[in-house]
Every structure is written in C-alpha cells, then in structure tokens.
Amino acid sequence: MLVNNFLLLGAVLFCIGVYGVIARKNAVMVLMSIELILNSVNLNFIAFSTLHGNIDGNTLALFIIGVAAAEVGVGLAMVLLIFRNRKSIALDELSEMKG
Amino acid sequence: MIASLLAAAGDWVAPTLDYHALAPEIILAAGIFAVLSIDLFLEPEQRWITSALSGFVMLGALVTVGTLAVIGDDTRSMFGGRYVSDEYALILKALFLVAGYIVVLMSSDEIERGRYHQGEYYVLLLTSVLGMVMMASSRDLLSIFVALELLSIPAYMLAAWNKRNSRGNEAGVKYYLLGVFASAITLYGMSLLYGVTGTTLLTDLGSAITANGRFSGVEVIAVAFIVVGFAFKISAVPFHQWAPDVYEGAPTPITAFLSVASKAAGFVALVTLTFVAFPNAEDVYQPFMWVLAALSMTIGNLYALRQTNIVRMLAYSSVSQGGFILMPLTVAGVDGVGESALKAVVVYLVVYAATNLGAFAVVIAVARKTRSGEISSYGGLFGYAPALGVLMTIFLASLAGIPPLGGWFAKFGAFKAVLDADTGWGYSIAIIAAINTVISAAYYITVMREIWMKDEPTGDTTPIRTPPSLGAALVITCGATIVLGVLPDIVGRFGDITDLTGALGR
Amino acid sequence: MDVISDQNWVLSVGTFLPLAGVLVMLLIPKREELLHKQIALITALATLAVGIYTLVQFDYGQAQSLQFYASTEWITVINSGYTIGLDGISLPLYFLSMVITVLVMIYSWDHIPSPGNPKAFLILMLVLQTGMAGTFIAQDLILFFVFFEVVLLPMYFMIGVWGGEQRQYASLKFFLYTMFGSALMLVAFLALFYQTGRESFSIPFLVENGINIDEDVALWIFAGMFIGFAVKVPMFPFHTWLPDAHTQAPTQGSVILAAILLKLGTYGFVRIAIPILPQAAVKWAPVIGVLAVIGIIYGALGCLAQSDMKRLIAFSSVAHMGFVMLGISTLTATGINAALFGMVAHGLITGMLFFCAGSIKERYHTLEIKRLSGMLIQMPKLGWILGFCAMASLGLPGLAGFWGEFPAILSAYNPAPQLDVTLFRTLMVIAALGTVLAAAYLLWLYQRTAFGEPNPEFTGHGHAHAVGAAGNDEHHSDIHDVNIYEWVAWTPLLIAIVVFGVYPQLMFKVMDPAVTQLVGVFNP
Numbered sequence A: 001m002l003v004n005n006f007l008l009l010g011a012v013l014f015c016i017g018v019y020g021v022i023a024r025k026n027a028v029m030v031l032m033s034i035e036l037i038l039n040s041v042n043l044n045f046i047a048f049s050t051l052h053g054n055i056d057g058n059t060l061a062l063f064i065i066g067v068a069a070a071e072v073g074v075g076l077a078m079v080l081l082i083f084r085n086r087k088s089i090a091l092d093e094l095s096e097m098k099g
Numbered sequence B: 001m002i003a004s005l006l007a008a009a010g011d012w013v014a015p016t017l018d019y020h021a022l023a024p025e026i027i028l029a030a031g032i033f034a035v036l037s038i039d040l041f042l043e044p045e046q047r048w049i050t051s052a053l054s055g056f057v058m059l060g061a062l063v064t065v066g067t068l069a070v071i072g073d074d075t076r077s078m079f080g081g082r083y084v085s086d087e088y089a090l091i092l093k094a095l096f097l098v099a100g101y102i103v104v105l106m107s108s109d110e111i112e113r114g115r116y117h118q119g120e121y122y123v124l125l126l127t128s129v130l131g132m133v134m135m136a137s138s139r140d141l142l143s144i145f146v147a148l149e150l151l152s153i154p155a156y157m158l159a160a161w162n163k164r165n166s167r168g169n170e171a172g173v174k175y176y177l178l179g180v181f182a183s184a185i186t187l188y189g190m191s192l193l194y195g196v197t198g199t200t201l202l203t204d205l206g207s208a209i210t211a212n213g214r215f216s217g218v219e220v221i222a223v224a225f226i227v228v229g230f231a232f233k234i235s236a237v238p239f240h241q242w243a244p245d246v247y248e249g250a251p252t253p254i255t256a257f258l259s260v261a262s263k264a265a266g267f268v269a270l271v272t273l274t275f276v277a278f279p280n281a282e283d284v285y286q287p288f289m290w291v292l293a294a295l296s297m298t299i300g301n302l303y304a305l306r307q308t309n310i311v312r313m314l315a316y317s318s319v320s321q322g323g324f325i326l327m328p329l330t331v332a333g334v335d336g337v338g339e340s341a342l343k344a345v346v347v348y349l350v351v352y353a354a355t356n357l358g359a360f361a362v363v364i365a366v367a368r369k370t371r372s373g374e375i376s377s378y379g380g381l382f383g384y385a386p387a388l389g390v391l392m393t394i395f396l397a398s399l400a401g402i403p404p405l406g407g408w409f410a411k412f413g414a415f416k417a418v419l420d421a422d423t424g425w426g427y428s429i430a431i432i433a434a435i436n437t438v439i440s441a442a443y444y445i446t447v448m449r450e451i452w453m454k455d456e457p458t459g460d461t462t463p464i465r466t467p468p469s470l471g472a473a474l475v476i477t478c479g480a481t482i483v484l485g486v487l488p489d490i491v492g493r494f495g496d497i498t499d500l501t502g503a504l505g506r
Numbered sequence C: 001m002d003v004i005s006d007q008n009w010v011l012s013v014g015t016f017l018p019l020a021g022v023l024v025m026l027l028i029p030k031r032e033e034l035l036h037k038q039i040a041l042i043t044a045l046a047t048l049a050v051g052i053y054t055l056v057q058f059d060y061g062q063a064q065s066l067q068f069y070a071s072t073e074w075i076t077v078i079n080s081g082y083t084i085g086l087d088g089i090s091l092p093l094y095f096l097s098m099v100i101t102v103l104v105m106i107y108s109w110d111h112i113p114s115p116g117n118p119k120a121f122l123i124l125m126l127v128l129q130t131g132m133a134g135t136f137i138a139q140d141l142i143l144f145f146v147f148f149e150v151v152l153l154p155m156y157f158m159i160g161v162w163g164g165e166q167r168q169y170a171s172l173k174f175f176l177y178t179m180f181g182s183a184l185m186l187v188a189f190l191a192l193f194y195q196t197g198r199e200s201f202s203i204p205f206l207v208e209n210g211i212n213i214d215e216d217v218a219l220w221i222f223a224g225m226f227i228g229f230a231v232k233v234p235m236f237p238f239h240t241w242l243p244d245a246h247t248q249a250p251t252q253g254s255v256i257l258a259a260i261l262l263k264l265g266t267y268g269f270v271r272i273a274i275p276i277l278p279q280a281a282v283k284w285a286p287v288i289g290v291l292a293v294i295g296i297i298y299g300a301l302g303c304l305a306q307s308d309m310k311r312l313i314a315f316s317s318v319a320h321m322g323f324v325m326l327g328i329s330t331l332t333a334t335g336i337n338a339a340l341f342g343m344v345a346h347g348l349i350t351g352m353l354f355f356c357a358g359s360i361k362e363r364y365h366t367l368e369i370k371r372l373s374g375m376l377i378q379m380p381k382l383g384w385i386l387g388f389c390a391m392a393s394l395g396l397p398g399l400a401g402f403w404g405e406f407p408a409i410l411s412a413y414n415p416a417p418q419l420d421v422t423l424f425r426t427l428m429v430i431a432a433l434g435t436v437l438a439a440a441y442l443l444w445l446y447q448r449t450a451f452g453e454p455n456p457e458f459t460g461h462g463h464a465h466a467v468g469a470a471g472n473d474e475h476h477s478d479i480h481d482v483n484i485y486e487w488v489a490w491t492p493l494l495i496a497i498v499v500f501g502v503y504p505q506l507m508f509k510v511m512d513p514a515v516t517q518l519v520g521v522f523n524p
Helices: A003-023 A027-052 A056-086 B002-008 B019-040 B048-070 B087-114 B118-137 B141-159 B166-197 B202-211 B217-233 B242-249 B252-277 B282-305 B310-331 B338-370 B386-400 B406-421 B424-453 B468-486 C009-026 C033-057 C090-108 C118-137 C141-150 C152-162 C167-195 C203-212 C215-232 C241-248 C251-276 C278-304 C309-329 C333-364 C380-393 C400-413 C421-450 C469-478 C484-502 C505-522
Strands: B076-078 B083-085 C067-075 C080-086
Touching (some): A027 A056, A056 B141, B048 B087, B083 B087, B087 B118, B087 B338, B087 B468, B141 B166, B166 B217, B217 B252, B242 B252, B242 B310, B282 B310, B310 B406, B310 B424, B338 B386, B386 B406, B386 B424, B386 B468, B406 B424, C009 C033, C009 C090, C009 C118, C033 C090, C090 C118, C090 C333, C118 C152, C118 C251, C141 C152, C141 C167, C141 C203, C141 C251, C152 C167, C152 C251, C167 C215, C203 C278, C215 C251, C215 C278, C241 C251, C241 C309, C251 C278, C251 C309, C251 C505, C278 C505, C309 C421, C333 C380, C333 C400, C333 C484, C333 C505, C380 C400, C380 C421, C400 C421, C400 C484, C484 C505
Antiparallel strands (some): B076 B083
16 A cells, blocks of 8 residues: 555645635635645545554544534634625625725 | 554553643633633623633633742653643743733723623633643644644634624634634644654654755655744734734734734744754745745834724734744754744743733723724823823833833844844844834834824813723733833743753753 | 942932832822922932932042942843943033933923923933933943933933924934934944953943954944944934924923933943944044034034024034044044033033023024024023023133033144044144134124114014014013023023133043043053
C-alpha cells in the first residue's frame, strides 16, 4: 500500500476545499469546503500515522473530527442567524462595513 | 491495523498528574460549570452574580498562577513534555487571566444593558480564556490545536453577540469563516510536519527538522502553512481583512478581548512553535516573518490614517502594533539574539495588552454618552470629562511609544532585538519600523487633538458617568501602562529563553 | 569623571517633588481654582527650596565632579541604570529651571490664559518641571531620553490648548519636529551602546569609551545626535518650528520654552555629544560654527522683518542660540563657558521679554508693533522694564547678556588647535556684525513701541476707530501698569540680570572646572 496515494488524495481534497472557500458565495457551501480541507487533513494524519507506525496521527485525527463537529455546529448556527435577519445566506451581500 | 495500534498503545501507563501545575485550568473549568449551572437558577435581576462570579474565577486562577511562580520548581513538565508550566507560560497565563478579568469588568455594565444571555456570555468568555491559558502551556501540536479551537470557537460566538444586529452577524460570520479556514490550513501544515518527522511533540520536531541537515520541500510548505494559519489569528497583513469589520461589529468589550487576548494567544503559539519546534528553520520562517511584519506595520498604519471611526482606527492600529510584535521574530533564529527577541515579544504583549484594553475601556465609557464611534465625537472630551480625556491621551501616547509610558519600552525592546542581530534583515526591518513609528504618531495625535483642542460637536457637555467596574478597569490598565514604562524591569526579566527551551533539554 | 555620592537623595527629591504636587492636585476637583494655584505654588516653592539646599550643599571646590551622584539598576535588560549626578555644567541650568517654574507659577496667579482650567494648566507645568530638571541630572542616556521626552506632551498641550489663533498648527509642528529629532537621537544613542560593547548607557562610562569608536562611525553617530539636539536648540535649518510655537504659546509656555526647553538641546551638545565623541566633534565643529553664524545673521534679519512683537523675540532667540552654538563649536574653555553663561543669560532675558510681551498682549490685545506706541507714557514702569530687557538682550556691558555674547565671539578668534583658524576668525567677524544687527532690531522695536504718543486707538479719547469703539472701551480699561503679581514674578529675573552682568564670575567659577575638564581632550 503506497502512502503516496493517500497523500495525493489528501492534496486534491485540500485544493478543492481551498477553491471552494474562495470561489463559493453560499455560506453553507463554504462550510462544506472547509470540511473538505479538514477531511484531507484527517486523511493525511491517518496515512502518516500508519507510515510511522505510531498513534499520534490517529489521535490528532480523532480530535479533529470532534472539534470539527463543534465548529460546524457554531457555523450553522450563525448561518441560521443571518438567514433570519436577511432571508439570504449569500456571503457577498455581507458587506455593510467597509474601509 | 487496529491490532498494531493496540499493540503500540499496549505499554500505556497512566501519567502522573501535577495538580498544582494544572490548578489554573482546573479552576477555570470548574468556574465554567459553576457559572453555567448557577445561571439556571437565577432570577433576571440577579444575573449580575454571573459577572461577579466570572471575575472571581479569573482571580482565583490568577492566585494559583502566583503560587506556582513562588512555590517549588519553576518548571513543571507533564505528559512527556507535552504540557509544560514554566516561567514563560506563567507570565502569559497571568496576562490572559488579567486581560480576561478586565474584560469582565468592562462587560458587566455593557452586557447587563443588553438584558439577555448574561450567563452564556460569561461562560463563553471563561472558555475562551481557558483555551488561552492552555495555549501558554502547550508544547505539542495536538494540545496547540485543541487550545486554539477552545479559544476560538467561543470567540466566534462572542463576536456575533449582537444577534439581531446585521453588523453583529456580519462580524461573526466573517470571523468564523476566516478563522476556521485559517485553522484548517494550519492543520494541513501540521499534518505534513507530522508526516516528515513522525512526531507531534514540539521538542522532537525541533530536533527532527535539523536531523537531516537541510530542508525538504515538504518541510518548507509545512512551516509556511502553519505560519500563515497563525497569521490569520494575529491579523497580520495580508491576512488582516477580517479584523476591522469584526472589531466594529462585535460588542466593544469583545473587541478589546479579541484585539488583546486572542491576538496574544496567536502570538504565544507562534512564539512557542518558532522557538521550540523550528529552532533551526530560521531560513524558512524569517523571510515570512519579515514580510508579515513589514506589511502589517505599513499597511496597518496607512489604513489607520484614513479611518474616521475610533474602533476601526484602533483595529488598524492593532494590526500595525502586531507588526511590531512580529518584528523580533524575524531575527529569532540568529545566534545569541533569541533571548532578547523572546523577551521583546513577551514584554510587548504585556504592555500592549494593558494599553489597548485601556483604550477600549475609554471607548466604551465615551460611547455610553455619545452613542457614536466617530473620532469627531471625541471633540471637547477634555472639557467635560477630563479624567477620560487624560486617560485616553495616556493610552494613545503609550501606543505611539512616547516615554515614559509602557509603549516606549516595548518598542525599544523590539528595536534592540533586531539591532542585536546585526544582520541585513534586522537593520532593514528596523528602518521600516522607525518610519512607521513616526507615521503612527500622526493618527494617535489626531485623536488627542480632538480630545484637547476641539469643541464638543453637538454642544452637549454633560459629564460622563463611568460605572465603577469600568472605572476599576481604567485604573488597572492606566496604572499598568505607567508603571511598565517607568519600571520596565518588572516584566523585562521574564521570558528568559532558558526557561522555554533550556528546560526542555536543549 | 570623579563622583561624589554624598546626600544622593537630594536630586531625586528635587526632580520628583513636583509630581507629588500633581498627585495631590489630581484628587481635588477642578472648580477649586484658588486651591490649585496654592498647591502648585507651594509645590514649586518646595522644589525651589530643595534647589537652594542643593546650591548650598554643592561642593564648589570640586565642581568638575558629579556630585550627589546616585546609581541603581533600572532596566537591567539593556544595562541602563538610574544614574544621576550634578556638576558645574548642569547646576546653573538645574537651578534655573526651578526658579523659572516658581516665577511662572506666580505670574499665573492672575494670568491663566483662555480657556482657563488652572488645574490642568498647572499640572502640566509641574510635569514639565520634572522633565526639565530630570534632563539636567540624568547621567544615563536612556534616562536622559525619557526625561527629554517627558517634556514633549505637556508642552504640546500647553501650546495646543492655551495658545493663540494658530495653536493647533503650531503645536503639531512643534510635536513633529521634536519627535523626528528625538527619534534620530535615540538611534544615535543605541549605536553608541553597540559600538562600545553593549555594556552600559551611563554617560561617564561612554565618555571613557566613546573615544575608541572608529572615526567614520563616530561621525554618523554624531550626526544623529546633532540633528536631535539641533532641532531643540533650534539651529538654523531646523528652527522653523520655533517662531510658530513661541508666537502661539501662552506667555507661560513661551517663557518656559525660551528659558529652559531650548537649553535642553545645547545642554545635550555639551553634556553628551562633545564629551563622548570628541573625535567627531572636531570634524563637525566647523559645520556647527557655520550654521550657528548663519543662525545669528538669519535670526537678526528675520527680526527686522517681523511685525509681531512675540515673533520678533522668537527670531531673536534663534540669533542668541546662534551665539551659544558658536561658543560651543570653538571647543575651547572660553567658548563653552561663554555658551553656558549665554544659555542662562538668554533664559533670564528672553524669559523676561516674553513676560513683557505677554503682559502687553494682555493689556492691548495685540502685539502688532505698528499699533503699539507711547508705552512710556501710558505704562511707564512696563515701558522701562521692556527697555531694560531690550538693552540686556542686545548685549549691553554690565548686564547678563553681554557675558554670553562677547566671550563667545572672542573665543572664535582662538578656537581649539584642531580647528581651522581662518574659518573661525571669519565667523567671528560675521558674528560681531550680528550684534550690530541685534542692536538695530531691538532699538527699533523699543523705539516703535515705547516712544512717541500713545496710539489713540488705546487711549480712550481717540475717536478714529468708531467702528470698534465698544471693544476699545474694554481695551483701554485694561491698560494699567505693572501689577503686584508681575512685580513679584519679574523682580528676581531683573535682579539676576544685573547681578550676573556686574559679577559674572559668580557663574563662571562654578562652570569653569567642569568645562576645563571637558575640553581637556582637545588641548593635550
């Protein structure tokens, strides 16, 4: 089993995620793109963990999964908040403050 | 595979816990539960209890930081060096706790008027402080990550505290998305770092990176990603765009908290990583830091010059001050300079915290009357509220670096560190910083002129009533600003590099 | 440099005592105006008492050593200490700052400039006093820098809040010039620190080790200090802030500015730049000398072109400080003695002139020379005092001003052996020409304002200005002669001008040992 394949997949996921964060206007889509990045990180950690034969990477991956869940919870709550106030979740409309 | 993992974990023994070393964290955690559960049984008019209790929790934790500093060994290491309580960690824990306490003082009146969710507000604040306190002790990628998220997630919610206000929403979402994105990028860097070295312990990372003598491309990318991720946290240019909007949209006490404590926590992580994990990676991180520092100072100042809103002006000023704090890190890897660089950063963080919190406290006090964040609303302040006028002058003068106030010594230390290095990088950043010091004086002076030499724009010169808790915050910050400037040795002796790296076997 | 550490609490008390008064005043509400004036005056008097004690205890037999010397650790991180001491060079200026503060306090008793608020005004003045006294006792560069900067903000606010029409512009200009100068000065101090082995910022230490700095480097370091101090003096190309600041500042601000603040710059040259880097001083001396003489001539010509009395006095300051700098640039005992004497004399005389200008402004509500005349008829005492000061200022023998200018010119005839004699003799001739110009503009000023018939505009029975009649009625009711507060504030200065003019040895003998030691390096 080549670790390269996992890393490649991780890198691709990371790039898709970064692209999504930058290019998407919909808050939920941006959240999902961030999840993609986190998943690519998890994939990396697990692959490396197996490569090195220690559990540090796996531990980190588990923590990331837990924390990411909390993060998304907060994120979706905020998206709901905006939706209530403006009936829209398009990020490019969020530009009241400038300068 | 699971079998192999179990085998690897087979020789696990329960680590011995040093409860004294963990006391600040334990008190904070207990305090969080206490506030959360007491809040359930309080009548609305008794809600002030949560504020008082949170203050006491911070002070209680602060007491244990004090006892840790005087009783027994200075350095207590746990979990195989993954969580360390040394002098460096203690001074920063004290900084976070005091900053948290001052933010509680600043908040109590402000949040009480908002009339909702006081208990939750303080719970989130305490949680965020707990994350920061953990950050000061973390010496492992995992604990740094957990601390980072623990301090950030409550901060996102606090930034969006004005739920019904669309500016509050905007602030929260911007802060949240950029913050999460940044920590995702940091994590990706961490995963690569783990991949090349096979460890997450910072000291091991430090020696592993030097092991093969030179850098691989992956290591460069890893270090770069990690630095970029924290650059978001400390709002260094070009990763600063969120800062002014978030600062403007969040409740002002939270703005103060973000601009001081949250920023300091980012710096703490960056410093720990720089000195412990990348001690020999200076060729990679120094140019990064140089560019970030130079851009932060310059761009921050130029934007600050054209602001008309005091909070946005302070936001850009804090971006620029961040550049000054980064400045010593550009030479941290030069032989013999590490110590003065580390001291410069720690001193700057302490002084900056006192001064900036004070400035925001004045902003809160003045906004109670003027209901405006415009700089022009400060006109005539000295006439009808001389104490606030003088205090704001002291804080702004300190930010500008005018002796004998704290800011001058902080700046002086940063300059000394880069000049100590005696390298081209050091001299060039010193020149840029010197020019920026003069530029920054211009916008601080603008506010002082409004306060002293202009007339109140609306003609309403009723005095400002400052609530006692806010007054206490002002007294503490002003006292600290002056004392740190007159007797800088109080903090100057902290942050000995031997404590940070020597105790860890280097 | 020898040090004597007896009674080393004296200087700290004398310097920080005003701050004690500030603390008390901060606790008292603003409306208790009389109480504030009393406390401020008592504090200033107490400080002066400490000053007199210092004067009495000073060992005049060893005026070249640092006395009342104290040194403790202050900022260990940068090896900077709280090192203070007083020798013959700093004693007169240290004491002068205390005297001037007391006199200004007395003058303020019934002359608080608009918009009032004596509490803030007097507090700023006391803070200024601490900064000024501290600068003269500091024997550590960082300590010196901090005290030097303490002066900045109070003066900025004094001009900006209590000043004239253009106060905001003038105060900002003052602030930016000084800030720019002190930034360069700090860089120079840091460079000194690094070039002498990062051991100490203490001035005695640097005096011993500065000589070993490579000459090329020393020239650059000196350049940094030169600009920092020259802005404060102010020397010719850096002087443009001064007329604005003086014209716009309230009387008390102008007096303190002229009497003490300008001396911080010249004192910096004598105390820091020249002793620490003699090798660079020799190279820079011709530049300083030429700029000083340009300042003399430029200041004098500037005076002739002024229509505002205060602005004229400000330009005359530029000229007088030119004489002081010329004396310093000769690097001889005579020259530097003359310069130090000139600093004190200028403090007394120009301070007095600004007092007069302030009082005239208060009575006539204008300082336009065209509109003033016949002061000797309307207010004979004030007129005579103004005349006396003008005479002192132009360097009439027998008054203090003479002993600052004449020896300074004389010393240029025979500069230090390393310097170009021809150049300095040329400078001497031009400077002598400057005294003639000084006589011209001061006599012209005096003639226009004091002689002749009073301007009908201010006499009350002139109906030429019917339009402003209502305003004029108020004006001429203000026109009264010198009042009691003014007498109390001015008499000491007037007496001092005469005493030092008749018996200059009083000050020369204090300064000479220290100066001789200082220039010893130029006359091996």
